Amino acid sequence: MSFAELHIDRVRRAFGDTVALRDLDLTIKGGEFVALLGPSGCGKSTALNCLAGLLPLTGGQILMDGRRIDTLPPERRGFGMVFQNYALFPHMSVRRNVAFGLSMRKVGKAERERRVDEALRLVQLTDHARKFPAQLSGGQQQRVAIARAIVLEPALVLMDEPLSNLDAALRIEMRTEIRRLHQSLGLTTVYVTHDQEEALALADRLVVLRDGLVQQIGSPEEVYAHPANRYVAGFMGYRNLLPVRLSSSDEGMASVVGEGIALTGVNRDGLTEGAAVAAFRPTDVVVATEEGENTLRASVEVVEYHGREQAVEARLPGGEALHVRTESRLAPGDEVLFRVSRERVLVFAP
Amino acid sequence: MTATVEKPATPQDRPSLRHRLAERGLDRTIILLLPALLFVLVLFVYPVLYGLQLSFQPKEGGSPFGNYTRFFSDSYLFDTIWITLRLAIPAALINVLASIPIAYRMRGRVRGKRFLTTLFVLPITLGTVLTAEGLLRYLDPTGWFNKVLGLFGVESLRLIHNYTGVLLSLVISGFPFAFLLTLSYLSGIDPTLEQAAATLGADWRRRFRYITLPLLAPGLAITFCLTFVLAFSVFPSAYLVGLPQGETRVMSIAAYEAAFRDFDYPLGSAIAMIMAVVMLVVIGIVLLWRSTLYRGATGGKG
Numbered sequence: 194m195s196f197a198e199l200h201i202d203r204v205r206r207a208f209g210d211t212v213a214l215r216d217l218d219l220t221i222k223g224g225e226f227v228a229l230l231g232p233s234g235c236g237k238s239t240a241l242n243c244l245a246g247l248l249p250l251t252g253g254q255i256l257m258d259g260r261r262i263d264t265l266p267p268e269r270r271g272f273g274m275v276f277q278n279y280a281l282f283p284h285m286s287v288r289r290n291v292a293f294g295l296s297m298r299k300v301g302k303a304e305r306e307r308r309v310d311e312a313l314r315l316v317q318l319t320d321h322a323r324k325f326p327a328q329l330s331g332g333q334q335q336r337v338a339i340a341r342a343i344v345l346e347p348a349l350v351l352m353d354e355p356l357s358n359l360d361a362a363l364r365i366e367m368r369t370e371i372r373r374l375h376q377s378l379g380l381t382t383v384y385v386t387h388d389q390e391e392a393l394a395l396a397d398r399l400v401v402l403r404d405g406l407v408q409q410i411g412s413p414e415e416v417y418a419h420p421a422n423r424y425v426a427g428f429m430g431y432r433n434l435l436p437v438r439l440s441s442s443d444e445g446m447a448s449v450v451g452e453g454i455a456l457t458g459v460n461r462d463g464l465t466e467g468a469a470v471a472a473f474r475p476t477d478v479v480v481a482t483e484e485g486e487n488t489l490r491a492s493v494e495v496v497e498y499h500g501r502e503q504a505v506e507a508r509l510p511g512g513e514a515l516h517v518r519t520e521s522r523l524a525p526g527d528e529v530l531f532r533v534s535r536e537r538v539l540v541f542a543p
Numbered sequence: 544m545t546a547t548v549e550k551p552a553t554p555q556d557r558p559s560l561r562h563r564l565a566e567r568g569l570d571r572t573i574i575l576l577l578p579a580l581l582f583v584l585v586l587f588v589y590p591v592l593y594g595l596q597l598s599f600q601p602k603e604g605g606s607p608f609g610n611y612t613r614f615f616s617d618s619y620l621f622d623t624i625w626i627t628l629r630l631a632i633p634a635a636l637i638n639v640l641a642s643i644p645i646a647y648r649m650r651g652r653v654r655g656k657r658f659l660t661t662l663f664v665l666p667i668t669l670g671t672v673l674t675a676e677g678l679l680r681y682l683d684p685t686g687w688f689n690k691v692l693g694l695f696g697v698e699s700l701r702l703i704h705n706y707t708g709v710l711l712s713l714v715i716s717g718f719p720f721a722f723l724l725t726l727s728y729l730s731g732i733d734p735t736l737e738q739a740a741a742t743l744g745a746d747w748r749r750r751f752r753y754i755t756l757p758l759l760a761p762g763l764a765i766t767f768c769l770t771f772v773l774a775f776s777v778f779p780s781a782y783l784v785g786l787p788q789g790e791t792r793v794m795s796i797a798a799y800e801a802a803f804r805d806f807d808y809p810l811g812s813a814i815a816m817i818m819a820v821v822m823l824v825v826i827g828i829v830l831l832w833r834s835t836l837y838r839g840a841t842g843g844k845g
Contacts, residue, residue: 245742266746268745270742274738280736282736297749351742
């Protein structure tokens with residue numbers, strides 16, 4: 194059932210006048226783990242439902258090794274799906290939930306039992322096979338949903354924010370489980386999430402979406418270190434996005450000025466003049482001892498304790514907030530000189 | 544570990560009486576139940592108990608069970624049970640079965656849903672008498688229905704003043720209830736369950752059979768009970784579009800005749816009691832079946 198290449202060709206989906214997904218182009222290789230990342234309403238779930246066949250396309254096509262599959266109903270695509278709310282059949286035991294797909298495919302009883310046992314063992318639910326979904330905890334329900342999807346060894350596993358209903362500790366634990374399952378089974382997976390940490394941790398490749406448009410496609414390293422635009426940067430943890438104006442630019446660097454600030458950074462969009470955005474991470478800001486290049490004076494307003502570090506929100510002279518994560522101990526009211534090194538500042542078109 | 548020393552409870556230490564009552568669910572809002580309680584006592588419990596004791600005092604005297612032995616030995620009375628069941632059970636079944644596909648199509652967002660729902664529910668507002676009048680005109684040998692049949696060379700059908708007429712009337716007046724109930728039960732089933740079944744390879748028939756129907760069945764049982772009760776106590780349409788002295792002589796007609804034509808109140812009461820028992824038996828059987836089904840939450844999280 195597995196494939197070499199799944200080609201998503203200019204797939205478009207509109208609801209009435211609103212276009213949820215514009216011309217998505219993506220080629221997924223067999224065995225790959227692709228994460229669709231974006232805030233709610235960016236079209237990532239729409240893309241997943243289009244892949245699953247739960248939503249018909251408005252335009253474009255989906256080809257699996259050159260064969261069109263977007264005209265097939267969901268039950269004939271052979272993809273496994275894990276839903277955000279798990280969608281476990283409440284009137285069936287865990288075992289029958291997991292066996293459902295196999296019975297629909299008329300797999301023989303002995304074979305079915307063997308594969309269900311195997312899937313339950315993989316998600317460590319062998320002891321809970323006779324229980325009903327309502328008797329399970331959130332994490333266990335989640336694992337049943339995963340077992341139900343992977344027991345068919347589908348060509349493609351689709352996961353729609355599967356961890357968003359779990360508490361923080363369990364979420365990290367299940368994230369590791371999902372990665373482990375992908376490593377051991379090698380099932381091609383498309384994973385939808387709004388959590389960039391989750392996407393970075395799990396995926397081989399990230400697709401960042403916004404308003405139905407692809408912003409960037411790349412490996413976690415690429416997207417994390419070299420965000421394509423200010424939007425992706427904002428999503429990848431560049432919390433400081435200061436509105437500035439270009440003063441000079443040369444050799445890929447740019448100097449920018451704002452109200453009471455002057456910075457030099459990497460000129461990502463090849464700007465020569467006009468308005469720009471200076472983006473940098475809170476972790477790249479340090480407390481400076483003396484005035485110099487890329488120093489910023491700000492007054493500390495809020496300090497949050499995060500163990501070894503403090504998360505500090507300070508106010509710049511122009512009134513913008515400056516987010517800082519630092520090991521230095523600061524207190525509200527402090528006037529502090531911060532510095533951020535020039536290669537850590539990215540200058541984007543606004 | 545700190546051991547808690549149980550102090551002997553002194554009156555000062557105990558929570559106030561109001562607090563203790565509230566713990567048991569008794570607080571001032573209980574007053575809000577009073578009107579309903581009064582209503583049930585005065586308009587339901589008392590009349591039923593009064594009727595019950597009346598049914599044990601036959602008009603002619605004798606054994607307190609006289610009315611009951613009379614009912615069960617007089618086939619003209621006894622047969623009304625079968626006549627009524629023969630009407631009410633098929634009517635309730637038709638209502639429930641017809642409401643399933645329509646509600647199935649109408650759940651979720653459908654263009655013109657409100658208009659269609661209003662159309663389906665309208666018969667409730669009309670009342671049985673108006674429905675019966677309409678049926679009489681429409682299905683009359685010279686009415687529209689038979690005229691149209693005549694165009695196709697079909698002989699006119701006798702659809703009123705018989706069993707069919709009453710059954711039709713019961714379906715028309717009972718369907719809206721069945722439809723509304725079924726629709727709300729169906730809407731309570733998480734649509735992602737069917738989507739999940741689809742991705743697991745189930746076509747729509749098997750999605751309905753293995754997912755929707757099992758989750759809907761307990762609701763259908765309740766729907767059946769309600770429309771059955773409505774149909775079982777049929778009176779106006781049995782009179783107006785039926786054959787009240789023949790094949791649609793239902794229990795309520797027998798009870799009415801006993802009480803208000805022959806002025807035999809005790810016999811009327813006895814018939815009413817038997818009616819209640821028959822209904823309870825049918826409902827009991829349906830609920831017994833329902834208790835064997837899955838009745839938990841029908842949301843996606845189980």
